[in-house]
Amino acid sequence: MSLTDVQSPVVGARATPGFAALFKIEMLLALRKRADIANPLLFFVTVLALLPLGVGPEPELLAKMAPGMIWVMALLATMLSQESLFRGDFEDGTLEQLALLPQPLYFAVLAKSLVHWIATGLPLALLSPLLALMLNLPTEGYLCLFVSLFLGTASLSLIGAIGAALTVALRRPGLLLALIVMPLYVPVLIFGTGAVQAAIDGYAYSAQLAILAALLAAAAALAPLAAAGAIRISLDN
Amino acid sequence: MAWQWFHRLGSPRWFYQKTSGWLPWLALASVVLLVTGSVWGLGFAPEDAKQGNSYRIIFIHVPAAFLALAGYYIMAISGAIGLIWKMKLSFAVMRAAAPIGAVLTFISLFTGAVWGKPTWGTYWVWDARITSMLILLFLYIGVMALSQAVSREQVADKASALLALVGTVNIPIIYKSVDWWFTLHQPATIRLTESSSIDPSMFYPLLVMIAGFYCTYAWTLLTHTRALILRRDMKTQWVQQELVGEK
Numbered sequence: 001m002s003l004t005d006v007q008s009p010v011v012g013a014r015a016t017p018g019f020a021a022l023f024k025i026e027m028l029l030a031l032r033k034r035a036d037i038a039n040p041l042l043f044f045v046t047v048l049a050l051l052p053l054g055v056g057p058e059p060e061l062l063a064k065m066a067p068g069m070i071w072v073m074a075l076l077a078t079m080l081s082q083e084s085l086f087r088g089d090f091e092d093g094t095l096e097q098l099a100l101l102p103q104p105l106y107f108a109v110l111a112k113s114l115v116h117w118i119a120t121g122l123p124l125a126l127l128s129p130l131l132a133l134m135l136n137l138p139t140e141g142y143l144c145l146f147v148s149l150f151l152g153t154a155s156l157s158l159i160g161a162i163g164a165a166l167t168v169a170l171r172r173p174g175l176l177l178a179l180i181v182m183p184l185y186v187p188v189l190i191f192g193t194g195a196v197q198a199a200i201d202g203y204a205y206s207a208q209l210a211i212l213a214a215l216l217a218a219a220a221a222l223a224p225l226a227a228a229g230a231i232r233i234s235l236d237n
Numbered sequence: 238m239a240w241q242w243f244h245r246l247g248s249p250r251w252f253y254q255k256t257s258g259w260l261p262w263l264a265l266a267s268v269v270l271l272v273t274g275s276v277w278g279l280g281f282a283p284e285d286a287k288q289g290n291s292y293r294i295i296f297i298h299v300p301a302a303f304l305a306l307a308g309y310y311i312m313a314i315s316g317a318i319g320l321i322w323k324m325k326l327s328f329a330v331m332r333a334a335a336p337i338g339a340v341l342t343f344i345s346l347f348t349g350a351v352w353g354k355p356t357w358g359t360y361w362v363w364d365a366r367i368t369s370m371l372i373l374l375f376l377y378i379g380v381m382a383l384s385q386a387v388s389r390e391q392v393a394d395k396a397s398a399l400l401a402l403v404g405t406v407n408i409p410i411i412y413k414s415v416d417w418w419f420t421l422h423q424p425a426t427i428r429l430t431e432s433s434s435i436d437p438s439m440f441y442p443l444l445v446m447i448a449g450f451y452c453t454y455a456w457t458l459l460t461h462t463r464a465l466i467l468r469r470d471m472k473t474q475w476v477q478q479e480l481v482g483e484k
Binding site: 162166167169170176179180182183184186187226229230233234236 | 320369372373376378379382383386387389391392395396399400402403404406407410
């Protein structure tokens with residue numbers, strides 16, 4: 001996609017570029033770079049396939065580790081794909097144009113995070129029952145695993161955007177991004193795995209899912225604000 | 238006029254000169270309180286009925302953990318003040334608070350591990366409080382790493398202040414972790430609103446130690462902030478006068 005297309009909401013005749021236009025552009029960009037969508041998924045599946053080779057293939061052991069492993073891998077896959085969230089736009093100057101838009105930068109971040117989630121988190125959640133099957137997760141946990149990943153990965157995408165925005169101006173952000181973002185992921189991980197564990201043990205897990213939903217609501221409201229602030233700081237650099 | 242002190246606070250020079258007089262007093266208070274507290278706590282407080290003498294590490298562990306958490310608030314709040322009012326001084330305080338807080342967090346983790354061996358039979362468990370303190374350490378290190386990684390100082394200040402602010406969402410979780418997840422770590426022994434579950438003969442020396450740690454923290458923070466101010470304003474005239482004396 002050429003720069004003029006990306007800039008069209010900025011200079012175009014349409015006065016209300018808004019969230020929808022940005023979302024559409026980002027979605028198109030994501031669809032045209034299919035490898036970027038496939039890579040986190042492949043990473044996710046590959047590492048989970050290594051797990052039984054590493055710890056041994058005993059079904060009971062795998063069943064015990066499955067919720068935590070799937071969640072941690074989702075965390076890693078989200079984080080690794082997040083590094084490039086703002087990078088391209090930063091390098092070709094689009095990010096500056098977005099920051100100059102009359103509409104708040106909040107919506108640009110929200111659109112990008114949403115697309116990032118659709119490209120990584122959502123497929124991970126959809127794929128999770130298959131992996132749960134491979135790792136011998138008890139069937140009671142399937143639905144809960146899917147719902148918790150569905151809600152949780154969206155929070156992860158939003159929270160990770162803050163880290164990506166803070167490190168976008170750095171030459172090699174990889175490990176720094178992990179260091180910054182991982183501690184912020186912790187609440188999501190705690191309640192995500194907690195919900196799945198409760199479901200496997202036969203307890204009610206709606207409380208944990210409600211907390212995950214609450215975390216998502218808070219992340220959707222606050223994380224793009226923080227990320228927008230971080231982008232403005234990074235653009236100063 | 239009432240806000241004059243606040244505007245003055247924005248001036249590193251005013252801060253530096255004002256705090257010069259405080260340092261010896263803070264140092265004196267720290268030494269007196271820490272010595273009194275340790276002698277009292279280690280020498281005179283009674284032995285614990287269940288834990289014997291090993292409980293005495295509480296006199297280091299609890300104050301360090303207190304300050305590790307309070308220090309995060311100090312860092313985040315001064316970062317917020319810096320972002321809102323664009324105060325150079327406030328950013329210097331934030332930068333100075335990060336390594337001190339990280340060290341205190343490490344001390345509380347380390348003493349906790351040492352204490353854990355005789356009482357729980359293990360150095361480390363993935364208990365809610367211990368794990369969340371480890372996360373706190375990572376939060377501190379993240380702020381430090383980010384401020385080191387960004388080359389322009391003003392950008393580094395703002396970026397790490399924002400990160401410190403974002404990290405505050407984890408602090409209440411760390412605070413309440415012992416109450417929410419009842420695992421191995423005991424629930425909070427000292428409570429402000431109800432009577433503490435600790436005997437006065439152990440409680441008073443602990444209070445003295447906590448006060449001593451607060452003084453030491455203030456002392457260290459001031460010293461570190463002053464050093465940062467000097468380095469940042471290296472090229473200004475007042476620093477040169479301060480260090481070299483009148484020319």
